[in-house]
Amino acid sequence: xxxxxxxxxxxxxxxxxxxxxxxxxxxxxxxxxxxxxxxxxxxxxxxxxxxxxxxxxxxxxxxxxxxxxxxxxxxxxxxxxxxxxxxxxxxxxxxxxxxxxxxxxxxxxxxxxxxxxxxxxxxxxxxxxxxxxxxxxxxxxxxxxxxxxxxxxxxxxxxxxxxxxxxxxxxxxxxxxxxxxxxxxxxxxxxxxxxxxxxxxxxxxxxxxxxxxxxxxxxxxxxxxxxxxxxxxxxxxxxxxxxxxxxxxxxxxxxxxxxxxxxxxxxxxxxxxxxxxxxxxxxxxxxxxxxxxxxxxxxxxxxxxxxxxxxxxxxxxxxxxxxxxxxxxxxxxxxxxxxxxxxxxxxxxxxxxxxxxxxxxxxxxxxxxxxxxxxxxxxxxxxxxxxxxxxxxxxxxxxxxxxxxxxxxxxxxxxxxxxxxxxxxxxxxxxxxxxxxxxxxxxxxxxxxxxxxxxxxxxxxxxxxxxxxxxxxxxxxxxxxxxxxxxxxxxxxxxxxxxxxxxx
Amino acid sequence: xxxxxxxxxxxxxxxxxxxxxxxxxxxxxxxxxxxxxxxxxxxxxxxxxxxxxxxxxxxxxxxxxxxxxxxxxxxxxxxxxxxxxxxxxxxxxxxxxxxxxxxxxxxxxxxxxxxxxxxxxxxxxxxxxxxxxxxxxxxxxxxxxxxxxxxxxxxxxxxxxxxxxxxxxxxxxxxxxxxxxxxxxxxxxxxxxxxxxxxxxxxxxxxxxxxxxxxxxxxxxxxxxxxxxxxxxxxxxxxxxxxxxxxxxxxxxxxxxxxxxxxxxxxxxxxxxxxxxxxxxxxxxxxxxxxxxxxxxxxxxxxxxxxxxxxxxxxxxxxxxxxxxxxxx
Numbered sequence: 141x142x143x144x145x146x147x148x149x150x151x152x153x154x155x156x157x158x159x160x161x162x163x164x165x166x167x168x169x170x171x172x173x174x175x176x177x178x179x180x181x182x183x184x185x186x187x188x189x190x191x192x193x194x195x196x197x198x199x200x201x202x203x204x205x206x207x208x209x210x211x212x213x214x215x216x217x218x219x220x221x222x223x224x225x226x227x228x229x230x231x232x233x234x235x236x237x238x239x240x241x242x243x244x245x246x247x248x249x250x251x252x253x254x255x256x257x258x259x260x261x262x263x264x265x266x267x268x269x270x271x272x273x274x275x276x277x278x279x280x281x282x283x284x285x286x287x288x289x290x291x292x293x294x295x296x297x298x299x300x301x302x303x304x305x306x307x308x309x310x311x312x313x314x315x316x317x318x319x320x321x322x323x324x325x326x327x328x329x330x331x332x333x334x335x336x337x338x339x340x341x342x343x344x345x346x347x348x349x350x351x352x353x354x355x356x357x358x359x360x361x362x363x364x365x366x367x368x369x370x371x372x373x374x375x376x377x378x379x380x381x382x383x384x385x386x387x388x389x390x391x392x393x394x395x396x397x398x399x400x401x402x403x404x405x406x407x408x409x410x411x412x413x414x415x416x417x418x419x420x421x422x423x424x425x426x427x428x429x430x431x432x433x434x435x436x437x438x439x440x441x442x443x444x445x446x447x448x449x450x451x452x453x454x455x456x457x458x459x460x461x462x463x464x465x466x467x468x469x470x471x472x473x474x475x476x477x478x479x480x481x482x483x484x485x486x487x488x489x490x491x492x493x494x495x496x497x498x499x500x501x502x503x504x505x506x507x508x509x510x511x512x513x514x515x516x517x518x519x520x521x522x523x524x525x526x527x528x529x530x531x532x533x534x535x536x537x538x539x540x541x542x543x544x545x546x547x548x549x550x551x552x553x554x555x556x557x558x559x560x561x562x563x564x565x566x567x568x569x570x571x572x573x574x575x576x577x578x579x580x581x582x583x584x585x586x587x588x589x590x591x592x593x594x595x596x597x598x599x600x601x602x603x604x605x606x607x608x609x610x611x612x613x614x615x616x617x618x619x620x621x622x623x624x625x626x627x628x629x630x631x632x633x634x635x636x637x638x639x640x641x642x643x644x
Numbered sequence: 645x646x647x648x649x650x651x652x653x654x655x656x657x658x659x660x661x662x663x664x665x666x667x668x669x670x671x672x673x674x675x676x677x678x679x680x681x682x683x684x685x686x687x688x689x690x691x692x693x694x695x696x697x698x699x700x701x702x703x704x705x706x707x708x709x710x711x712x713x714x715x716x717x718x719x720x721x722x723x724x725x726x727x728x729x730x731x732x733x734x735x736x737x738x739x740x741x742x743x744x745x746x747x748x749x750x751x752x753x754x755x756x757x758x759x760x761x762x763x764x765x766x767x768x769x770x771x772x773x774x775x776x777x778x779x780x781x782x783x784x785x786x787x788x789x790x791x792x793x794x795x796x797x798x799x800x801x802x803x804x805x806x807x808x809x810x811x812x813x814x815x816x817x818x819x820x821x822x823x824x825x826x827x828x829x830x831x832x833x834x835x836x837x838x839x840x841x842x843x844x845x846x847x848x849x850x851x852x853x854x855x856x857x858x859x860x861x862x863x864x865x866x867x868x869x870x871x872x873x874x875x876x877x878x879x880x881x882x883x884x885x886x887x888x889x890x891x892x893x894x895x896x897x898x899x900x901x902x903x904x905x906x907x908x909x910x911x912x913x914x915x916x917x918x919x920x921x922x923x924x925x926x927x928x929x930x931x932x933x934x935x936x937x938x939x940x941x942x943x944x945x946x947x948x949x950x951x952x953x954x955x956x957x958x959x960x961x962x963x964x965x966x967x968x969x970x971x972x973x
Contacts, residue, residue, distance in 0.1 A: 482853040482919060485852050504842070
């Protein structure tokens with residue numbers, strides 16, 4: 141099987157995101173699609189799978205042009221897309237989701253047993269362990285992704301696009317998914333994989349295509365490529381993959397954030413920590429270990445059951461983001477889309493949202509001051525190609541993330557807490573965000589970073605705290621731990637590190 | 645993080661800007677079309693008398709649509725506006741009889757504010773969806789109105805009846821009624837409130853993404869209660885106008901008009917998903933709906949067809965709007 145993509149082009153509101161992109165996919169191979177955020181990867185994949193209508197371009201299947209103008213058309217030819225935002229019906233069962241729209245039926249009456257048999261075959265083929273009658277909304281994100289994969293297989297898909305499938309997965313889950321991807325290709329499917337994790341792409345892909353600014357840069361075999369060579373193609377210039385070195389904390393630096401015995405349900409248990417001015421502290425741990433919940437409790441997004449939080453020596457009343465902010469706390473939340481940005485509103489309004497009080501007169505927004513402050517902030521953060529008045533959803537993920545940072549830096553907080561600073565962000569923006577965090581700390585801010593990427597936490601922080609089952613279970617000074625050690629502690633299968641508290 | 649990026653600077657493009665904003669005006673085009681057709685096909689449409697009349701007709705539904713627009717932008721629905729309207733009008737009549745017209749009007753407005761605040765508190769505290777909460781509360785309010793009036797029509801006392809109807813009088817401004825001026829003033833205030841103040845920004849943010857708003861330090865509960873309170877005041881003002889016009893009030897006042905008001909808000913292009921829209925859009929919607937009634941009148945068409953035409957025109961206007969704005973999702 142050979143799939144030729146020819147001359148794909150697409151513009152949004154006059155701004156081209158894809159320009160005359162052509163390359164070839166082959167059955168039985170995994171094809172990596174790389175590029176910075178905004179390079180056009182997702183748009184291309186959506187266009188090929190009928191989720192968006194391209195302005196130009198056609199698909200040839202074994203030399204014959206085929207119509208893939210709608211998801212239905214695309215599915216008919218075996219093209220299917222597993223996108224970043226999972227397209228599942230949360231209130232339905234796993235089985236119903238897998239066979240959504242193509243339930244076995246006789247005269248409209250469903251034949252559940254036939255579906256169940258097929259489901260069993262599918263799970264055997266992929267090695268997934270899923271309960272067909274579980275509700276999708278009760279499943280963790282990794283399992284939901286598996287449901288999407290099963291659905292693609294159930295539809296007999298022969299061309300499977302995956303847009304950042306591993307962004308939300310833990311290391312083990314990622315390994316398992318990559319294994320499945322290899323198996324799909326071995327069975328003859330053409331898999332297109334978008335991922336920001338270059339090691340992962342190199343480990344699983346046979347071919348790699350790089351896009352930059354909507355243009356096709358190159359397509360070739362993965363063998364012989366290195367992360368450095370790929371990054372150079374993606375950004376058009378060589379870039380340092382190294383983390384910037386944080387400036388040492390001054391020995392007399394005051395403690396800016398202090399928590400004692402912070403608890404909330406079973407998610408956060410007696411967390412105590414101190415962060416000094418100029419210090420970057422990282423929290424590592426598995427998904428569900430209570431990292432994000434700890435940040436939320438510190439910030440007052442969720443009210444803690446017990447514990448004290450002090451900012452710069454003064455106690456902060458619990459359970460109110462507004463009060464936490466007045467004390468000098470800021471939190472960049474985990475999910476831009478759900479917790480961070482108001483996607484339908486303009487860039488300017490989003491940047492201004494957390495600091496409206498600073499630029500008002502008798503309740504009126506001082507428009508000029510706001511435009512200037514927002515413009516300066518975004519220029520400083522290198523948000524490119526943005527119209528301050530345009531809705532924020534039109535920006536690339538990396539730029540959206542920078543807007544989110546900008547929003548929280550407008551009032552210069554004393555303590556900046558960041559949950560997943562670079563999730564779904566391209567390599568270039570990632571480096572910029574890392575440098576920004578190091579710079580902010582150097583200017584005297586206390587920074588608390590949570591990330592699922594252990595390398596990120598280790599690379600940025602002066603000190604790394606490890607969390608497990610809602611407790612802080614270990615601490616490493618900078619340079620004193622390998623990713624493996626941190627992960628081992630997070631999983632708690634090493635008896636010889638810290639005093640473990642298993643039966644808490 | 646400026647070292648690597650001096651070459652690109654922030655090139656702030658004048659991207660989609662103007663053309664997008666023009667496309668936004670699709671619904672305005674629809675209204676202009678109707679105005680042109682009516683102006684050409686009748687000799688009576690473009691007369692001062694008719695336009696004054698048109699504005700007066702739009703006043704009550706306009707006040708309600710302003711309330712609906714505000715609430716919908718904040719991400720909620722207020723189905724109780726006409727029940728609040730009726731109860732406020734009844735309280736106004738009762739207090740007028742007890743303590744005079746000025747006190748009566750004030751009491752009417754206060755009733756609206758209180759009932760609106762109750763709506764807001766119920767929605768925020770009990771966390772029932774506003775659609776259901778205000779539906780239930782509206783039934784209660786109508787019920788209270790029936791109890792207060794014993795199901796009858798209530799009138800202000802004879803010596804106060806004239807002053808009570810002041811809102812329906814024409815003013816020195818070319819005969820434009822006091823009700824019309826009140827309507828325009830409320831529109832102006834709400835317009836400024838939404839588009840120029842930090843309160844307005846917070847309302848849009850809550851409607852667009854409540855969790856993001858809360859995490860940005862916005863006291864979402866307070867803002868929502870305030871929005872419902874404003875909605876209640878707008879409704880009460882509508883009640884005063886209706887009571888002034890009829891010289892009476894009753895429990896069934898303006899029944900069903902909340903749907904027209906919500907339709908007007910949505911027809912104007914305010915998203916039912918919240919976070920998007922504008923007061924002027926509600927105004928356009930009201931204009932469209934009022935024009936249709938006015939057109940039937942002037943053209944001498946049989947009013948039995950009016951509802952069908954009204955529904956069809958609303959659909960047509962909204963489809964045109966969708967078409968011009970393009971599919972984006």
